[in-house]
Amino acid sequence: MPTGHLKRLPLHGSKSFIDIDVRKGTVVDTKNWDALVQPHIVAARPAAPDAKWGWSWLLRRSIGTERALGRNVSLFCLDVAGNNGKAIPLGMVMLSEGYPSLDGNNDPCVYLWYLAAAPSGALTALGANSMKPSMILEALLDVSIQRSFELGYDGRVGLHAHKSGGDGLFVKYRDRTRMRALSNNVSISFARQLVGGNDGRYFWVDPKLSQALSNSLNYLR
Amino acid sequence: MKKLPLSDPKSLSAGISSTRRKFRRNTGRSAKDFTIRYSAQSGQPLVDPLDVESAIQRMWLRPDEESPPRHTSELPLVVYKGTGEKHRWTESLGWRLKYDNVFTGELEENKWPRPYEVKLTIHSPAIRQSEIATLVHNSLGSVEAFPIIYSALPESTMQNSRASNLDNSFDLPAPNRATFDSRVNTELHELEDFDSSVFAIAKGFDVARTALPEWPSAKRSEPYEL
Numbered sequence: 001m002p003t004g005h006l007k008r009l010p011l012h013g014s015k016s017f018i019d020i021d022v023r024k025g026t027v028v029d030t031k032n033w034d035a036l037v038q039p040h041i042v043a044a045r046p047a048a049p050d051a052k053w054g055w056s057w058l059l060r061r062s063i064g065t066e067r068a069l070g071r072n073v074s075l076f077c078l079d080v081a082g083n084n085g086k087a088i089p090l091g092m093v094m095l096s097e098g099y100p101s102l103d104g105n106n107d108p109c110v111y112l113w114y115l116a117a118a119p120s121g122a123l124t125a126l127g128a129n130s131m132k133p134s135m136i137l138e139a140l141l142d143v144s145i146q147r148s149f150e151l152g153y154d155g156r157v158g159l160h161a162h163k164s165g166g167d168g169l170f171v172k173y174r175d176r177t178r179m180r181a182l183s184n185n186v187s188i189s190f191a192r193q194l195v196g197g198n199d200g201r202y203f204w205v206d207p208k209l210s211q212a213l214s215n216s217l218n219y220l221r
Numbered sequence: 222m223k224k225l226p227l228s229d230p231k232s233l234s235a236g237i238s239s240t241r242r243k244f245r246r247n248t249g250r251s252a253k254d255f256t257i258r259y260s261a262q263s264g265q266p267l268v269d270p271l272d273v274e275s276a277i278q279r280m281w282l283r284p285d286e287e288s289p290p291r292h293t294s295e296l297p298l299v300v301y302k303g304t305g306e307k308h309r310w311t312e313s314l315g316w317r318l319k320y321d322n323v324f325t326g327e328l329e330e331n332k333w334p335r336p337y338e339v340k341l342t343i344h345s346p347a348i349r350q351s352e353i354a355t356l357v358h359n360s361l362g363s364v365e366a367f368p369i370i371y372s373a374l375p376e377s378t379m380q381n382s383r384a385s386n387l388d389n390s391f392d393l394p395a396p397n398r399a400t401f402d403s404r405v406n407t408e409l410h411e412l413e414d415f416d417s418s419v420f421a422i423a424k425g426f427d428v429a430r431t432a433l434p435e436w437p438s439a440k441r442s443e444p445y446e447l
Contacts, residue, residue: 007440016444021437032433079434081442086433126433130444 005146006220009133017220018080018130021087022143025075029092030055033116037089040122049162049169050116055092058114062094071098073113076143078136082127089126090133091117093140097151102158102182102204109156110148115140135220141177142217145210155210161201170201178213179203 005022033055042051059075066073074095079087092115099111117136144157159179161170174181182202205213436442 011444014444015446017447018444019440019442021440036433079436081436081440082433085436087436088433129442 003146003149003214003218004221006139006142006217008220009135009139010220011131012134018133020090020133020139021077021079022139023077023079025077025092027056027059029075029077029089030059033089033092036126037116037118037122040119040125041116044119044121047164049164050114053114053116055094055114055116059094062096062113066096071096073097074147076140076147078139078143080123080133081129083129084127086127088123088128089118090123090128091115091136091140093143095144095147097147099158101156102202103206107153107156108151109153109158110144110151112141112144112157112159137172137176138217139220141179141205142214145205145214148210149214154207155205155214156207157205157210159203161203163199163201173203177203178209179205180209 006020008017008019010017038053038055041048045051059073062073074097076093076095077089078091080090082088093112094114096111096113098108101107101109115137117140118132120132123132141157144159145155148155148157157179159173161173170181173179180203181200182198182204184198184200
């Protein structure tokens with residue numbers, strides 16, 4: 001059941017929270033990200049998978065390819081307050097809506113194509129009112145789950161941990177988000193098989209798990 | 222990505238040019254630019270321009286561990302111009318697209334797709350040209366592939382270019398000096414065509430910074446405890 005997006009996130013090492021704003025994004029937001037946040041990502045984590053992303057191009061490309069396959073692309077932004085009255089980008093996630101389920105069923109799901117969080121340096125430089133909050137990854141996954149609920153997909157969400165992220169990225173998805181890693185012998189869609197098959201780095205959230213994950217974050221809604 | 226050495230010193234040229242006047246006319250900002258230009262012959266790979274951009278931005282944002290982060294608005298703007306058989310030139314995003322499409326995966330020396338060259342133009346409204354030159358030099362030194370290029374030049378050249386006169390020119394050895402001068406002259410003419418793309422990106426950079434949405438008034442803007 002959709003319960004609405006998160007409204008706050010906790011701050012590291014304190015009992016405090018900050019409000020966040022979750023909203024649908026546009027190509028303007030991707031341009032903002034590319035110009036204002038991406039350089040900090042490159043500076044902070046040059047080897048990370050997202051260090052070479054250009055979000056505005058990724059969005060344009062994804063819209064083209066996904067529409068050709070009868071699917072929809074959506075972009076969601078997480079913002080925090082800035083000291084200049086502006087909303088400062090904190091995280092962004094790009095979704096494919098109507099993607100074939102990764103567990104072999106024909107049910108549609110939300111596939112999490114791209115997600116990224118702004119480094120602390122970007123928030124500082126852009127004038128955020130607080131330190132970088134924790135649980136941004138969990139919040140971005142929750143956006144995907146809530147969107148899956150909204151679309152009638154019962155919370156089904158899939159993603160692939162890109163191999164360039166190494167074991168660290170895999171472990172982060174497995175342990176922090178508590179998504180379920182698909183074992184190597186699980187059959188995935190034909191299209192996914194064409195682009196490399198199941199390399200053991202796919203993650204899947206079924207309806208039961210998505211409800212549990214959603215419930216676990218209700219204190220932040 | 223596998224990077225192979227540029228073995229022919231003649232394939233490398235670098236220089237400084239100024240499009241300050243046009244930059245100001247088109248963006249309303251005064252700025253200086255620094256252009257480094259390098260090329261590869263068929264069968265030779267080219268350094269990933271994204272590596273250069275990353276290094277420059279990383280150094281500018283945080284010159285050293287003890288410095289506070291600099292503001293993004295003063296970030297040097299890096300623009301690529303690539304030349305190949307099919308694409309006369311590409312702007313930054315186009316280059317990324319082309320680069321990603323063509324050069325991902327394992328690179329094999331004999332499968333390098335076409336001869337081409339790349340020009341990186343770094344604009345910055347906030348720092349002097351000498352500082353940009355220093356920045357670029359230091360950045361290039363931190364890029365994995367560039368020492369390979371420099372190794373094609375005499376050691377004395379490397380020391381000279383890194384140690385002094387950075388805001389005048391690269392101290393290329395004599396055989397390359399003529400090549401360098403002719404290329405710079407050509408480049409200055411080509412800038413007439415190139416500028417429109419440079420300034421379009423520069424304008425977009427400005428617009429993006431001011432296009433952040435307003436923070437919703439119904440939400441709290443300061444930390445709080447439940």
